[in-house]
Amino acid sequence: MKKTYYLLLTLLVFACNKKADETKTITNSSTENNKTAEKTDTVDLSAEENKLLKIHNNISNSMGNMRNDSLLASSSQQFSDSLSYLIKNNNSTLNYPFEKLQKENALKMATSADKKLRVYSWDNNSGGTMRFFNQIYQFDANGNITVNESLASNDSQAYFSKIYTVQNKSNESIYLVISNSILSSKYSVQHINAYKIGTENLQSAAVFKTKTNTLDKISVEYDFFSVVDRPERPVELITLENNTLKISLVDDKQNVTSKNLIYEWNGDVFIYKGVK
Template sequence: MRQLLAILFFLSYSALQAQSLEEINKQLESDIKQINYWYYEASANSKYDSLEAANIQFEKHLLKVLNNNPETLYHNFDTIIHTVSSPDKKLRAYSWDTNMGGTMRDFQTVFQYQTKNGVKAEKLTGKDNEPEDAIYWCNAIHSFKTKQQTIYIAVIYAKLSSIYSYTTVLFFTTENDSLTEIPSLIETDENGDTPGIEYNFLSTIDNPNAPDELIDFDPKKFILRFAKTDDDGNVTNSFDSYKFNGEYFKKVN
């Protein structure tokens, strides 16, 4: 009898934790509407505390539903929030504009990933395991396999001003059932910096010479490419290419 009651309690608890995708959509849509509402209120009446609270609530709800509902890893949320997935569909990024920035936009990104025991979702953490206040938007996720593990390449984007933007990559693994950011695997330049592109965003608009993707990856050739810019920060149709040699991406041109 006790065993039966325990099973019934577990099933009831699980039902309360899980939500239908329709319910999840409605909840997240409502949260986004609150962010947009308080954005206009903040602009008109300086209600910035309420805008921040709306973002905190959205992030809290998002992490909860992603952790408690494994099917969300494959669900289409594109009408609510920007999502990109890895080719193997085991890692996904959810990015949104908090509307708390000025011309330098404030983005937030949550990652969801497949583990051996289910699905997890989290924000990256910085020093002392404190949540990292990243201002980037995840634009794409590529992947490749080494002898030891699958490595994911997240293409991230930050808006620095009304004109200038920046894009680079982060490397991750999901080994040991945790999302781990690993040090850059790209050969640094003469200044010791990891490649990235600071560019004039306007140069990518209605420009037939601008590439569709400023950073791309060829999984068959293991080549990662970064678009070049001219002296004024305008994007060109030339690339710097880096080929993975088994240990890191080495510049080949």
């Protein structure tokens, strides 16, 4: 009887110790996660921006009178790597203004009115008159901050300038992202791309209904010298006001005319209304 009693007591003590060890492991794991989150949340973004600004100054210096292509390439790569790492690993960048980098034209950035989508772009300095732009899309998908990066290689891509937002009948936000490609000193392209934020990703949204198709993007290729005297930069060839989307019409020589293609938002799509 005593042997049975001692055996049961031993098993009970062993079970309690094992349970305590399991609880300790879970607690440690949770603590480690909290430390990681705390580290992310407490990064001094102003100090990080100053570091990026210093790298950008190296880029500018390398393009001066004593051009240094080796320094230009290494500094440009360092800037891209550092900026990408900062945005990918710090959710708070979604609301940080990056005013210094924007003022120095080191970074182009646009944020949606609801603060759920932000797009970043910067010249990677690998082009000539055709400019190559790296891009980052950062968005809030149901509380999860997600980053999509697109580095320019064979495709020169574009820099971002504005985000318009409309609400559809299902109360979803449709984001209209304006971007600009520089193909040469003469030819440029302005784009409008429509997106909505899904449960985990950024989705293209086909909302531009033409006479024959429903598109998720529209582009205007134009001769920059036909609008060079206009004061705004970038030149605004695609605008949205009071649910009316205006897209500049170009002639057969790609000169921008005074007329626009008109689209009206009906709560589901932008319906083509004609030329005005």
